[in-house]
Amino acid sequence: MIDRLMNRIEKLANPTVVGLDPTYEMMPQTIREEMIERYGKTTEAVGKMFLRFNQEIINHIMDLVPAVKLQIAMYEKYGIEGLTAYTQTISYAKAMGLLVIGDIKRGDIASTAAAYAAHLGGVEIEGLRLDPWNEDAVTLNPYMGFDGIEPFLSPCNQYDKSIFILVKTSNPSGKEIQDLIADGRPVYAHTAQLVSKWGELAMGINGYSRVAAVVGATYQEQGLELRKKMPHTFFLIPGYGAQGASGDDIRGYFDRDGRGCIVNSSRGIIAAYQKDGKCGAHHFAEEAREAVLAMKCDLGGIS
Amino acid sequence: MIDRLMNRIEKLANPTVVGLDPTYEMMPQTIREEMIERYGKTTEAVGKMFLRFNQEIINHIMDLVPAVKLQIAMYEKYGIEGLTAYTQTISYAKAMGLLVIGDIKRGDIASTAAAYAAHLGGVEIEGLRLDPWNEDAVTLNPYMGFDGIEPFLSPCNQYDKSIFILVKTSNPSGKEIQDLIADGRPVYAHTAQLVSKWGELAMGINGYSRVAAVVGATYQEQGLELRKKMPHTFFLIPGYGAQGASGDDIRGYFDRDGRGCIVNSSRGIIAAYQKDGKCGAHHFAEEAREAVLAMKCDLGGIS
Numbered sequence: 001m002i003d004r005l006m007n008r009i010e011k012l013a014n015p016t017v018v019g020l021d022p023t024y025e026m027m028p029q030t031i032r033e034e035m036i037e038r039y040g041k042t043t044e045a046v047g048k049m050f051l052r053f054n055q056e057i058i059n060h061i062m063d064l065v066p067a068v069k070l071q072i073a074m075y076e077k078y079g080i081e082g083l084t085a086y087t088q089t090i091s092y093a094k095a096m097g098l099l100v101i102g103d104i105k106r107g108d109i110a111s112t113a114a115a116y117a118a119h120l121g122g123v124e125i126e127g128l129r130l131d132p133w134n135e136d137a138v139t140l141n142p143y144m145g146f147d148g149i150e151p152f153l154s155p156c157n158q159y160d161k162s163i164f165i166l167v168k169t170s171n172p173s174g175k176e177i178q179d180l181i182a183d184g185r186p187v188y189a190h191t192a193q194l195v196s197k198w199g200e201l202a203m204g205i206n207g208y209s210r211v212a213a214v215v216g217a218t219y220q221e222q223g224l225e226l227r228k229k230m231p232h233t234f235f236l237i238p239g240y241g242a243q244g245a246s247g248d249d250i251r252g253y254f255d256r257d258g259r260g261c262i263v264n265s266s267r268g269i270i271a272a273y274q275k276d277g278k279c280g281a282h283h284f285a286e287e288a289r290e291a292v293l294a295m296k297c298d299l300g301g302i303s
Numbered sequence: 304m305i306d307r308l309m310n311r312i313e314k315l316a317n318p319t320v321v322g323l324d325p326t327y328e329m330m331p332q333t334i335r336e337e338m339i340e341r342y343g344k345t346t347e348a349v350g351k352m353f354l355r356f357n358q359e360i361i362n363h364i365m366d367l368v369p370a371v372k373l374q375i376a377m378y379e380k381y382g383i384e385g386l387t388a389y390t391q392t393i394s395y396a397k398a399m400g401l402l403v404i405g406d407i408k409r410g411d412i413a414s415t416a417a418a419y420a421a422h423l424g425g426v427e428i429e430g431l432r433l434d435p436w437n438e439d440a441v442t443l444n445p446y447m448g449f450d451g452i453e454p455f456l457s458p459c460n461q462y463d464k465s466i467f468i469l470v471k472t473s474n475p476s477g478k479e480i481q482d483l484i485a486d487g488r489p490v491y492a493h494t495a496q497l498v499s500k501w502g503e504l505a506m507g508i509n510g511y512s513r514v515a516a517v518v519g520a521t522y523q524e525q526g527l528e529l530r531k532k533m534p535h536t537f538f539l540i541p542g543y544g545a546q547g548a549s550g551d552d553i554r555g556y557f558d559r560d561g562r563g564c565i566v567n568s569s570r571g572i573i574a575a576y577q578k579d580g581k582c583g584a585h586h587f588a589e590e591a592r593e594a595v596l597a598m599k600c601d602l603g604g605i606s
Contacts (some may be wrong), residue, residue, distance in 0.1 A: 021415075024428070041431040073411060073418035077426055079435020080387055087383060107444060108376060108408055109474035112324075115376035123380055125327070128344040132382020141410060143446045143469060145476030166446060171412035173448030180493055182483035187490060190483055 001136045001162040002204045002212060002234050005099055006259060008066035014296045015254075017101065017236070018061055018288075019266025020089060021071040022050045026271045028281035047081035050074075053284075054089040057270055058096055060285040064292050067099035067136075069236075069264055090134060099136045101236070105166065107141030107148045114151035120163075121155030137162035139214055139236070142191050149198055149211075156202045156210040162234075163211055165198075167191050167226065170216025170239030188222070189229070196230050208234045208260065215253065217245030217263070224252040227260070235261045240295070241268030247298040265295055304439045304465040305507040305515060305537050308402055309562060311369030317599045318557075320404065320539070321364055321591075322569025323392060324374040325353045329574045331584035350384035353377075356587075357392040360573055361399055363588040367595050370402035370439075372539075372567055393437060402439045404539070408469065410444030410451045417454035423466075424458030440465035442517055442539070445494050452501055452514075459505045459513040465537075466514055468498050470529065473519025473542030491525070492532070499533050511537045511563065518556065520548035520566070527555040530563070538564045543598070544571030550601040568598055 009015045024032075027049045035052070039045035058068065075086035090100050106116040119138050122131035140149060140163050152163045168178055168188040178188040192213065199209030209232050215223050217239035227235070235253055239245050240263050253261050272291035273284040312318045327335075330352045338355070342348035361371065378389035393403050409419045422441050425434035443452060445468050455466045471481055471491040481491040495516065502512030512535050518526055520542035530538070538556055542548050543566050556564050571578075575594035576587040 023418075036429060041428045041433075043426070043428070043433060043435050046426075046428060071411075071415055071418075073409070073415045077418040077421040079421075079433075080383060080390060082435070083386060084383055105411055105444075106376070106408070107446075108374075109472065109477075112374055112376045115326075115374075115380040118380040118382075123346070123349075125344045125346070125349060126339060130344075130346060130382075132346050132385070141408075141444050141446055143410075143444055143477075143480055144472050144474055145479035145481075147474045147476040169412065169447050171447055171450045173450040174412075174446075176448035176497060177446055177490065177494060178448075180483075180485035180490060182485040182490065187480065187483060187485065191480060194479060 001099060001160055002208050002210050003206050004160070005066055005162075005234075005262065006206050006208065008099065009259070009262065012064065012066055013300070014065055015262050015299055016065045016292060016295050017067045017069045017262045017264045018057070018065050018269050018292065019069045019071060019103075019264050020054050020057065020270065021074045021266040022053050022270065023074060024049075026274065027053060028284050030282065043078040043081040046078045047075075047085035050082070050085040051088050054085075055092055056285040057288050058093055058098065060289040061292050062096045062098055064289070064296065065098070067101060067262065068093050069101040069103050071103045071266070087133065094134070101164065102133065102135035102138040104138045105141050106138070107144050109144060110147040110151065113148040117151040117155055120152060120161040121159065135161075137164060137212075139164045139166065141166050142194065146194070146198060153198075153202050153211070161210070164214050164236045165191070165195050165211065167195055167213040168215050168219060168222050170218045170243055174216070192226050192230055196233055199233055203232070208232055212236060214238065217250045217253075218243055220249050220252065223250065227253055227255065231255070237261055237263045241265040263299060265291075269295070304402060304463055305511050305513050306509050307463070308369055308465075308537075308565065309509050309511065311402065312562070312565065315367065315369055316603070317368055318565050318602055319368045319595060319598050320370045320372045320565045320567045321360070321368050321572050321595065322372045322374060322567050323357050323360065323573065324377045324569040325356050325573065326377060327352075329577065330356060331576075331587050333585070346381040346384040349381045350378075350388035353385070353388040354391050357388075358395055359588040360591050361396055361401065363592040364595050365399045365401055367592070367599065368401070370404060370565065371396050372404040372406050374406045374569070390436065397437070404467065405436065405438035405441040407441045408444050409441070410447050412447060413450040413454065416451040420454040420458055423455060423464040424462065438464075440467060440515075442467045442469065444469050445497065449497070449501060456501075456505050456514070464513070467517050467539045468494070468514065470494050470498060470516040471518050471522060471525050473521045473546055477519070495529050495533055499536055502536055506535070511535055515539060517541065520553050520556075521546055523552050523555065526553065530556055530558065534558070540564055540566045544568040566602060568594075572598065
């Protein structure tokens, strides 16, 4: 998936991934009213809202960006019906030619991680293989070590999928554990070293591993340092836009050829219509497209 | 929930939580055949198998144990239909008077954690409150710090729910990050200190906080040390039985009154029929009951 992602980034000259992280508050009034009328005040209504909203956004950005990232929590919040919108959005995005990253941040002991690995590898029922989730890549949490990562390597290599492991997150309190100094360097540097090492087990063909990393845009020095120490690790960069970082802030996260990263923006794109309100809620998807073009321009000098 | 849990442990004289972590391989042949016949080779069939299996187990253990723990990965593996079995099992267990821990190990930045907090606090749709998950407690991952924890405190206090934060996990590679030495002590000790501190924000009435910890049974020295340092933190102890630890190994995890812990066993109970096979698969639930009684006996000297 890393190779396919890099090819699409190059073709579109755009290392942007759009975060499809809908909230109830983001739903335009017309969509909200229609679904409440049809499905009542139910989680099903919210799931239908999210799906419609996402489909409209996808229709307006699919020719501009290589991938979308879905924060599963936004869907999981609404239970089974929310997660149904998650899987339906994935199917729709893939049908439109987009790569899909599931931002699931799972992490557990070996046998449990093997179950979560079904996100990438599917399941087999009496010899029949099914793919109930079918993301191209997922994010993972490293706190439990390699046990929680290893079961994902086989689907990465077998089906050309990828995993993005949290190394340095963009949130303020990420430092409470990640920045503890152990043996003269912070915990996230140890995590980075582990991720690099694990990455050797799943190399792609363009010089980057299918084992990738999440490195927040909000800590530039650390980003630069990690790029140097992880020359074969592709970065997913959250924290652009709504969380404060700009294109200039993350220039050094890319390699010398302007490759090696994809930059996420969620609210900054999908809720752009709520920010400036130029065209009103009816045009939320057009506003998202405008926001993608502006972000592409901001990142344009890089790749 | 911690207070209700402690009361039930005392009443039943049993600090056992049964892990309802079904796998396809655990399903007795009769259940497997019936569901495949009715639903085909589908994830729906597997969901129906898991629900039937869990209901039978619950029927045979509900008078013996205070709580069940569901490892959500085992259900998530089978997509929406698997997760439907997860929520249906929760409803059934609660209707039978059991407390339910959702072993979800989520962890993310603040706005995302707020979405995950719906597991405990439910959602509101146009003024109507719904509870699509409805666990009594969930497990959480601390790698992203307090941002990822804080949104759960309000439902803990408002609805008397609990969270169990990973401190020291039972798996071999847990040590890769958790045992790094920072400022003269391991990362898990820092996590323990954070969990203690966060716990002050959600104290129960029996001397323990609603912010609890996961401390693996497989590292006894660390368990003893953590009990001393965390006098107000309730422990969920995985790693008993199938992962190797016995009642003697975890004696020191309890406080002087024999309180402060609940011990999980999953495979050792629900797949007991596959281990000795005395009665055959038709009696898997009776075998689970026998395994619970044996575990109660093993832990009996403690509480």
